[in-house]
Amino acid sequence: MAAERLVVIGGDAAGMSAASQARRLKGPDALEIVAFERGHFTSYSACGIPYWVGGDVGERDDLIARTPGEHRERDIDLRMRTEVTELDVAGQRVRALDRESGQTYWTGFDKLVIATGARPVRPALPGMDAAGVHGVQTLDDGQALLDSLDALRSGEGPRRAVVVGAGYIGVEMAEAMLKRGFEVTVLNRGEQPMATLDADMGRLVHEALDGLGVTTVNGAAVTEILTGPDGRVTEVVTEAGAYPADVVVLGIGVEPETGLARAAGLPVGPHGGLLTDLAMRVVGHENIWAGGDCVEVLDLVAGRTRHIALGTHANKHGQVIGSNVGGGYGTFPGVVGTAVSKVCDLEIARTGLREKDARAVGLRYVTATVESTQRAGYYPGAKPMTVKMIAELRTGRLLGVQIVGREGSAKRVDVAAVALTAGMTVEQMTALDLGYAPPFSPVWDPVLVAARKTVAAVRGAGS
Template sequence: MNMNAARGVPGKRERLVVIGGDAAGMSAASQARRLRGAGELEIVAFERGHFTSFSACGIPYWVGGDVADRDRLIARSAEEHRARDIDLRMRTEVTEIDVAGGRVRARDVDSGAESWTSYDKLVIATGARPIRPGIPGVDAPGVHGVQTLDDGQALIDTLARTRGRRAVVVGAGYIGVEMAEALINRGYEVTVVNRGSEPMSTLDPDMGRLVHRAMEGLGITMVGDAEVTKILTGEDGRVRAVATEDAEYPADVVVLGIGVRPETALARAAGLPLGSHDGLLTDLAMRVRGHENIWAGGDCVEVLDLVSGQERHIALGTHANKHGQVIGTNVAGGYATFPGVVGTAVSKVCDLEIARTGLREKDARRAGLQYVTATIESTSRAGYYPNASPMTVKMLAERRTGRLLGVQIVGREGAGKRVDIAAVALTAGMTVEQMTSLDLGYAPPFSPVWDPVLVAARKAVKAVGQPA
């Protein structure tokens, strides 16, 4: 029996324990505190790192010099959280969850001291961990992953000390592409080595090919269909090159941009339910399935894809903050749900904007959907207006019904955020024919008379009506 827990004891405050001090965890803690005062709810939060409530998405722009100061990426400091009656314990790592006993074991990272803390309600917001390939040399000095502010600072320090100007980025997803831009901005010769044939596997290959060409036009060397087999080091032990089966690419610094996986080792050891992507499974209230007093949110969970109806793992700060708001409301005795996502993301490399929402072709096939595609080229403004820039829009629609399934956009200024039109249409379950009547804003400096997204929708309507 858990003698320390406050369950059902008159005059005792409930205790909420939060594992993870970034977006989801501290949003949950802050929302719970807003709804319930310190006299009603004790909140204890554990964070193993040096920083809390920071923007991991902003790290490439800090490394590249667009954001001058690290602290600008911190939304709320530990001191600010503590001033709101949240007992935030930094540099403290939770090493075990005792579900039956209603407690967690935590270890002080610096001293090694361990202690147990009981809970009445638990929030798991352990985030995601960067994928590090198990290859020789991956832990050599000069090889960096980028997930936390500590990681970003370590990379910046390496760049400041390194005499050479050759960088290799391993992986060409969002992280890899954004880090390639950051290194270009710092004056490095950049090579991107990618396992896939085209960068940005979140796009269909035909759209990824546009990104490939644009990156090469920016002076980035793109190497596709290449598996990194080892990282070579010099006599000083530092990285000197990245090797594939066919070639070696000289490197004074290496950045791993392969992606992330849910950080759910604690949850797995505690016997909590995980999905096919190793993320925690929750209900619509973000409560861990089968556990009344445990919630989870952020990059450690799987979410419902509203288009395919399947569970997905998507590591984005926008979702994490929404999860935290939902969890905090429910922990405090209110009611909120997180219905799911349509998979919207936007990024850039220098002046190239890259956006997607909904399903790719392979996602639609995996879900058992029959579909048509429509790809168009248009411009960001009226063709006669100065500085109109080209963009390509690809649209997927369900065969026969015409239901919108997905949109991908690659272009220059004004291209990326147009994906939000499609994200709303997907959420509303619109057909491409319905989209053609959307009353979008128009003026020559902002759009042609027919917005590029609507041009793609018109072409998709014709494709839907054609025989299979």
């Protein structure tokens, strides 16, 4: 009996996790695996790019978990610099373009995994493709940015970096540019940095950026990028004014890379991502799976799908897909929307719903915000930490938590993520048996203090 063929489109976290897990469950005599990757690298940490650019990670290869050669040693036919340009669902085949030779050819499949990832948002504005304007989605992007920074270092005159966007990537790249010795301006079209937080918590991030010497401009939507005679960026123009720039870093966010799937008629959701069932199988297609940044996932708190581009989810998707393709069983139930980041010594975390998210799904809620320290106040190194908690009116069910603070603050959000997943109320949270010692926490952990205050808010609203 001939082996089945699994074709994988995309050679990063979800795609190669799926291929590797399927190979663990089925040998090459039972399952042939062909994987296509259009870039130069596989299985790398895109989340680590800002830290590589900033110098915290010394070498590019430190971000690579598994090389193409290592995948091939595991009997995976991995074809690098090869882009899938067409998907024929009815014919169960894909057309691939070898970027080196220019050759195109069709490859048939019995089972297909789509792991095409996400693409950076790059508005169609004048000058957006100019020299010196960089995205940071892939290792190739990171290398191009570093090459650009090295060229500026060898020149004379000021070194000014403009970061467009003030989300996770934006603030991380602001830190990287600071570490590289640049004057940094962050242009944010929103009310406050970090739109993943409520504006009152985003204001704390703004204040911290100011303290680091970063100029943050809110309400500044970019309208044009100006260039000099050499075609290189010189200025970023916004509705609020113009800002000189020797390099521009785009941190506007990403959107699902689903053009191939859309053209093939596969189902996509309201956020542009592929729709799958709990087994990560594309809805309505028995032998096609999808995972990673190209899919939408169920928000367990809001009860709706959303698009979240995170390597943690992508690797889990790949494990689930590989298990199902390989004859085992796995499901991905959904997410609660947990994310953490940092800019210098400021840590930023969130999980669950923001206020506007709760309103959007028709939930009535109360909030409470507490200021504490991440260690006992008398212990050396105790620094401020702010926790905001959102709970459903009447029931007291936890809906979301946001944290902004110094070292030791961000990972506390994991307590809230577990509570959200378990459907706990804020009153139940007040009895959690959390670890305590003065170097790690006050005797009442800030998360528990926030829960107590939120309980009072729920009771107050009820009365």
